[in-house]
Amino acid sequence: MPAPFLPLTRPTIDDETIAGVAEVLRSGWITSGPKVKELEAKLSAHCGGRPVRAFNSGTCTMEIALRIAGVGAGHEVITTPLSWVATSNVILAVGARPRFVEIDPVTRNIDLEKIGAAITPATRAILPVDLAGLPVDRDRLYAIARHHGLRVVEDAAQSFGSNWRGRAIGAAGDFVSFSFHPNKNITTIEGGALVLNDEREAKLAEQYRLQGVVRTGFDGMEVEVVGGKFNLTDVAARVGLGQLPHLESFNARRRELARAYFEALDQPALRALGLELPPADFSQTNWHMFQVVLPGERLAIPRAVVMEKLHAAGIGTGVHYPAIHLFAVYRRLGWNPGDLPVAERVGRDILTLPLFPAMTEADVARVAASLQTILLAHRKA
Numbered sequence: 001m002p003a004p005f006l007p008l009t010r011p012t013i014d015d016e017t018i019a020g021v022a023e024v025l026r027s028g029w030i031t032s033g034p035k036v037k038e039l040e041a042k043l044s045a046h047c048g049g050r051p052v053r054a055f056n057s058g059t060c061t062m063e064i065a066l067r068i069a070g071v072g073a074g075h076e077v078i079t080t081p082l083s084w085v086a087t088s089n090v091i092l093a094v095g096a097r098p099r100f101v102e103i104d105p106v107t108r109n110i111d112l113e114k115i116g117a118a119i120t121p122a123t124r125a126i127l128p129v130d131l132a133g134l135p136v137d138r139d140r141l142y143a144i145a146r147h148h149g150l151r152v153v154e155d156a157a158q159s160f161g162s163n164w165r166g167r168a169i170g171a172a173g174d175f176v177s178f179s180f181h182p183n184k185n186i187t188t189i190e191g192g193a194l195v196l197n198d199e200r201e202a203k204l205a206e207q208y209r210l211q212g213v214v215r216t217g218f219d220g221m222e223v224e225v226v227g228g229k230f231n232l233t234d235v236a237a238r239v240g241l242g243q244l245p246h247l248e249s250f251n252a253r254r255r256e257l258a259r260a261y262f263e264a265l266d267q268p269a270l271r272a273l274g275l276e277l278p279p280a281d282f283s284q285t286n287w288h289m290f291q292v293v294l295p296g297e298r299l300a301i302p303r304a305v306v307m308e309k310l311h312a313a314g315i316g317t318g319v320h321y322p323a324i325h326l327f328a329v330y331r332r333l334g335w336n337p338g339d340l341p342v343a344e345r346v347g348r349d350i351l352t353l354p355l356f357p358a359m360t361e362a363d364v365a366r367v368a369a370s371l372q373t374i375l376l377a378h379r380k381a
């Protein structure tokens with residue numbers, strides 16, 4: 001009998017959480033309320049006591065951070081081309097322009113060495129991404145930001161539970177944005193959180209979160225900024241409260257499975273073929289994803305066919321991500337193929353393998369064996 005289909009990822013929701021959600025649903029208060037406040041307090045504790053506000057996506061937290069920082073028309077924001085397109089869409093959403101900087105082929109994160117040359121008088125902020133949970137070097141990042149007087153919006157959508165030199169991502173820095181989409185290491189179904197610097201910023205974030213409204217007394221209402229509709233529900237917050245206690249164990253399990261991937265894939269035949277593995281970081285990353293870069297030039301089949309063959313073998317995979325600057329919206333802004341060759345190559349050949357806490361070592365072995373068989377059978381002559 002063939003093994004059941006192994007998805008790319010799958011959330012783990014325990015029975016206590018499901019019962020807790022039912023309780024919220026029966027409570028008479030299901031939208032933003034006490035559960036959101038409780039989740040924010042717990043997230044703040046995780047982030048060294050900094051102010052944290054919860055939202056209904058990770059995307060809106062970055063847009064709101066840019067608005068609070070005063071980034072808008074005529075401004076540029078430095079970011080990575082290898083991310084979920086939300087990272088740069090929010091820059092366009094506030095009326096600014098993304099300035100994509102080449103990635104480091106080893107970490108696959110923005111190449112900090114190359115940021116300096118991309119800074120212009122219009123630059124206001126840097127928006128780096130911790131791809132797959134591997135943290136960007138925070139010491140160098142903030143040295144650059146301080147030197148040039150730039151704000152930072154950390155797209156830490158994938159790095160909740162990662163740390164930089166032992167300090168939780170979110171516990172230091174400028175704005176830090178998290179996502180709790182079901183594919184992330186913990187989930188609120190949809191949702192996100194923004195870590196801010198002080199109560200003034202937190203109050204502004206609350207305004208942007210809900211139509212800009214500020215209430216006073218029983219009947220007072222004022223609107224000073226154009227906000228949106230970005231509030232998290234108590235139902236979703238209750239899911240998050242049930243996830244948080246498992247953060248450490250989920251991430252420990254991801255680490256074990258990542259180690260198993262290294263054992264299975266770090267071997268002569270695949271090394272000779274040029275398969276690229278991620279950095280073997282077992283102290284700082286939360287192993288949000290395990291991504292390989294295929295040796296595209298040396299294979300007779302494209303990535304899509306590798307994925308199709310893995311799918312036929314009962315294994316789900318994903319692409320995170322094609323280079324953003326090659327999407328039509330960004331080409332219309334003047335970006336062209338060849339502008340960022342490393343990001344383009346990685347974007348063409350990167351492949352995300354299944355990794356989630358409920359997986360087994362046998363699953364990892366099956367994925368690695370299938371991948372190896374497919375790659376070796378389709379080497380270019």
Ligand SMILES: *Cc1c(COP(=O)(O)O)cnc(C)c1O
Pocket residue numbers: 056057058059060083084086087129155157158179180181190191192
């Ligand atoms: C998931 C993700 C986002 C967006 O988060 P949503 O909660 O889906 O809005 C942004 N950036 C990166 C790198 C992500 O992985």
